[in-house]
Amino acid sequence: MRDYGKVYTAFWTSEDIRSMSEDGRMLALYLMTCPHGNMLGCFRLPNAYAAEDMKWDSERVSKGFNELFEKGFAYRCEKTSWMVIRRYLKWNQFENPNVGKAAAKLFDSLSAPSLVKSLLAKALREFCGFFPTGKLDEFESLAEPFENPFETNAESVTTTSTPTLAQPEPKTHVEQKPLDLSVQTVEIPEADPVETIFAFWQKVMSSPRSALDSNRKRLITNALKSYSAADICKAIRGCSKSPYNMGQNQQKTKYNGLDLILRNAEKIDRFIQLDSNQAVSQDESLEERNARLIREVMAGEGEGSGVIIEMEP
Known part of the structure; x- marks a missing residue:
């Protein structure tokens, strides 16, 4: 159990927070400072814990979590109660390598579901320079389940540039076919x-x-x-x-x-x-929608990976 949580004064003046309801703001503040949190901003929080701490009923807590999910403040797996505050590590970066090593041990111990832990890995790679990034190699940023998360996911990413690869000496006399280095395919692991x-x-x-x-x-x-x-x-x-x-x-x-x-x-x-x-609404064309989403991504300072740009069906 931690002793305190850090909250910047800008919390109260940011557009994201001001756009929330009073319950949404209070729940967001609670998540930043609650005794169940940790240095990663990723922890398990059943409704009953929050309800007891805040003296709310379970329905009020559920509505609050839904609002924070819709606003992009946090993601929570309703099945396991594991959650991650998306920009927590931007506001609480590690001060030195020793803190980074402690965070790495905590990261290894988390039993969070794959989507939660992948979102955490993305935040660690983006905001925490002292964290050993080798631990994050098995994780990739996953599309968040706001819209169809598979519309822009691809099983591989192809680049046409020719990489510089060291050619090891063959250990056997088996004839080897020459490598075609004109195209490099990088496999990306997917969530369940x-x-x-x-x-x-x-x-x-x-x-x-x-x-x-x-x-x-x-x-x-x-x-x-x-x-x-x-x-x-x-x-x-x-x-x-x-x-x-x-x-x-x-x-x-x-x-x-x-x-x-x-x-x-x-x-x-x-x-x-x-x-x-009904892929395109009458009030907003596909081009207009994509332009709006791109603006939202740019305004989100790296937090816009959950916005999916829709393509023609």
Whole structure:
């Protein structure tokens, strides 16, 4: 348990904080200073802990976390209660190499889910010069589940420049084919697509308290046998664009569960088509939207990796 937490006076004057509700501001301040935090700004915080400390009920805490997620202040895995404050390490950088070594030991001990730990790794690489970056090599920045996280993810990045590589002496007499160095492919590890797709469904359907149980895992896993993760996310988003499925029907009931969206190929195809038909709103063209998102990325001082630029379907 830490003794104190650092908060800059600019906390109260920043546009991001001022745009929050009173509960959002108080919860953000609590996260920066709460006794459950640590030097990395990544820790496990069940609703009950926050509710007890702040004397709020559980529903009020959940609404507060949802607002901080939507504002980009923090990301929290509702299943495990692990969270990361996105810019905590910008405000609390390590003062010397010894602090960096202590942080590395703490980083190794965290049992946070892959998406949370990858977001933390991104912040460490960006803001903490004294942290041993070799520990971060297995992590890459992951698209955040605000929009379809697979639309701009690629399994590899290709560059046309010719790298300078040292050629080791062959250890055997086996004939070796010459290397084609005109193209270098760098493989990028991905997060568990099942967890990321489920987090995307939670966000789009405003269902943060839903659990990734065995049935939902089975539905997503089966869908991945025939569809890409990106297409599954498009189907989820397509369902969210259907007034009928979102509750505007005689029964006043939402039909937006994964058991419906991923029931069969016909359902998935229908919702993908619905998403494609409504990809661009009438009030904002695709070009206008992308230009706005780019401005938001530039204004976010490195925090905009969670903004996904949509391409034509």
